[in-house]
Amino acid sequence: MVLLVTLGIIAMAVCQAAAKTHTFFYETKWITANPDGVKERRVISFNGSWPLPTIEVNKGDSVQLHLINGLDVSTSLHFHGLLQNGSNHMDGPVAVTQCPIPPGESFLYEFTVDQVGTYWYHSHSGSQYSDGLRGLFIVHDKEVESNYKFDKELVFSLSDWYHDSSEVLVQKQLSLYNPTGAEPIPQNTLINDTKNITFEVEPDTTYLIRIANIGIMSSQYLFFEDHDIDIIEVDGVYLHPARASMIYLAVGQRMSVLLKTKSSASRNFGIVHALDISMLDALPADLQYVSVNQLVYDKSLPDATLKKEWLDIDSYSPFDDFELRPLDDEPLLPDPDHRIEVVLHMENLGDGVNYAFFNNYTYVAPKVPTLLTALTAPKEYVSNARIYGSNTNSFVLNYGDVVELVVNNEDDNKHPFHLHGHQFQTIVRSDQYDDPHHYDPDAETDLPEIPVRRDTMIVEGNGHMVLRFEAKNPGIWFFHCHLDFHLEQGLALTLIEAPLELQEQFASKELPEYFLHACKASETPYKGNAAANTKHWLDLTGENVQPPPLPDGFTFKGYVALAACTVVALYGLKCIYSYGMGDLNKSENVAADERRMIRKLMLKLNEEQREMLSSSTSTVKKREEMRQMIEELEELDKRFRELE
Ligand SMILES: [Cu+2]
Structure with a gap:
């Protein structure tokens, strides 16, 4: 009997240590919700519930997420920040790595998680995630987490919130009647998909708080009144703790912080988050851009109230993420083998709509998802950027190259750029300027020795940003502005990383049948170049291209x-x-x-x-x-x- 019990305990311990497979069946369905208490609207639920669940797994676990599309529009799912090494076809962006999942069809997202930290999942079908199709994805690892001392864990999602559906918002954005490309202004902000939350805390306790900006447009500031925090993770990269009083998160960015509560308190304190109103084209009088939530030591104590100085966003000084250092002290990558330089500008085309461009090309989705072009191309063409289309801003990378990507922003606005498939080194981020300041690699002598790595990075208005990574993750990786209205305006490029090695990866495993079924059901061609030509790979006749320019002399x-x-x-x-x-x-x-x-x-x-x-x-x-x-x-x- 004793032996049996002992064996049982050992078996349990082994089970706990072994990798698990987490299986989910989620049907997307429209329901109504009123998260800001101001207006009820349609949101996308999983199985009739919204907000969507936080998915928590351990490093090494596998995920099998069956997505059943119960909507009247097509959909897809991206796991933001997961590198999908060896599983590029599970990355999620429509027209990049997969076909849309049409109404009534299902799709299986299946992959193993080999990372740790705070991630999130969201629809990567148009701007659909502003309809609420987004949630957090957290990967635990005892070994990594044991580097830090904390007692309890909390999770905050921050987001802007619109009363209009994504369909209406995009229509407004891409309209002849919006010639300057002014972005829709949110009606509200949310924290954990609601307003006015209360966190009851215990004294002398350290909380690990994971924070993600899952909004569609606006960066947010966050601080805890009268409490400092230690930043320990950024976009899935663990850090030497950095003391801060305030953080700043662009859409798509995440941080974990440690907050130690006081031994005693005579009142409760504010958990304050505020919109970066410099990103808004106008500030409506009724927009509550600063929100105060409660860090409660004792319910009988007075609650925090909004302080006048908190409304002065210009006086905010958040922690500069360039000061962060990864715990693994990975040094700066050597000088690049391949430098990609792009110039970003916004301009109207002949249809009157305001578009966003990299090197004068606005991203237009190809007829064939780029991954399927790469997997069906003959070897002699697969490394030729031309086959991926003339409006997809495609760049082919050789396996193992150190790649440097430079964005020179000729637009007045800041843009949060997200790269799929990589945690890149952030090398340079200039200040904001009134006129465009391009990056000059010869003039830049002061690169960080141990740069922080992220998957989403801001470029300032008229400034530039530079990132580096090693091309060791064969795949088709999208690089795009995560301010989703700008993505709709075409602010994206496509990295064709190590296409020969990518073909080899997939030579030994067939694409699942349901994967191609989504293409057939959505009438998306799944073979050939960007124009779906399977015979003449360099002939792009009939491909999707941008509208013609405005007539001469007309701005x-x-x-x-x-x-x-x-x-x-x-x-x-x-x-x-x-x-x-x-x-x-x-x-x-x-x-x-x-x-x-x-x-x-x-x-x-x-x-x-x-x-x-x-x-x-x-x-x-x-x-x-x-x-x-x-x-x-x-x-x-x-x-x-x-x-x-
Ligand atoms: Cu942008």
């Missing part, structure tokens, strides 16, 4: 700058409207040139209306008029388009 921003005052504009609109509508039915009477003129003017007017609408001083009546005018302009343009 929207210049045009808008010439905008007349509102009164004139309103008067002008009336003339145009009656003229335009009156003649439209006899379309031949309206010369193409005149139509173009009218469209230009409409754009200018619409721009003005939108600017006025976003200013908080307008009266309700005035705002209603403006809205109406925007609608009328949209109707007019629709009719113009029907003529063309």
Whole structure:
């Protein structure tokens, strides 16, 4: 009997140490939720529940996540930060590594986790994750965690929150009526997918707090009133602890911090998170950009209240992540074998929509997902960037090369860039400038000896950023702005990393049948070059490309700058409207040139209306008029388009 019990205990211990397989069956379904307590809206649930669960596994475990698409739109899932070494086809971005999963179909995400730390999962199908299809993914490892002393664990997700669905938001963003590419402004912020949370803490206790920004657009600041913290992990990279009073997380970024509570307290303290309002094109009067939650020592003590100085975001000084050092002290990689330099700018194309570009190309999804092009290409073509399309910004990397990626930002805004498949070394991040400042590798002498590694990094407005990594993870890896409206505007490039080795990896294992079934069910071609040509690999006839440019000498921003005052504009609109509508039915009477003129003017007017609408001083009546005018302009343009 004693022996049996002993054997039983040993068996249990072995079981606990052995790697586990975690199996999940999640059906995506629309439900309604009201996380900010202001407006009920549609969100994407798993099996009818939202917020979505935090998935927790141990290093070495396997995940089998069956995703059943119960939505009326297609979907996909990306595990942000997981390197998917050997499982590139499980990475999730539609048109990059997989076909969309259409309504009614299912897909299995199956991989082994060989990393530790704080990650998250989200839809990688358009901007769909702003509809709530996102959650945290945490990987534990006793050995790594034993480097730090803590008693308890907490998890915070931060996000911006919109009352409109992702479909509406993207329509607004990619509109002729949004010529400057102004991003939709969130209505609220959430913490753990709700507002006003309360954490009851014990005195003299150290909490490990994992924090992830799972928003769609805005960076956030976070601090604990009157408490310092030690940062110990950033994007899955464990660190020498760094003392901080405030942190800053762009969308996609994560940190773990240690917070030691006081021995005694005479009140409760604020857990304060605030939007980086410099990223917003306007600040609506009703947007609560600073939120105070409660760190509760004792419920009978007074709660923290909002302090006036917390509203002064300009005075915030968060910890600079370039000061962080990885625990493994991995030194700076040697000078690169392959440097990729891209220039980022935003501009309108001939359809009037504002797009984002790398080296004058805006990302347009290829007809065939890039991974499937790589896996079906003959060896003689697989390393030729051309087959991956002329609008996918594809770069082919050789196995083992040290790759340096330089982004020179010629846009005024900052952008959080995420690279799939790597934790890269962050080498240079310039300040923000009024005019573009490109990276000059010869002038830069002060590279960090032990750079921090991340998977998501900010480039400042008109500044530059430089990252390095070793090309040892064969795969198709997307590099894109995680401000998802910018991704919709085409701010992405594709790394074709070690394609020959990638083909070898997959030579020994077939793509699962359900993987190709998603392609068939969504009518996505799954063989051939970016144009789905399987015979002539260099012939891209029929591929997806960007719209043509604007006519010469025409710039929207210049045009808008010439905008007349509102009164004139309103008067002008009336003339145009009656003229335009009156003649439209006899379309031949309206010369193409005149139509173009009218469209230009409409754009200018619409721009003005939108600017006025976003200013908080307008009266309700005035705002209603403006809205109406925007609608009328949209109707007019629709009719113009029907003529063309
Ligand atoms: Cu961006």
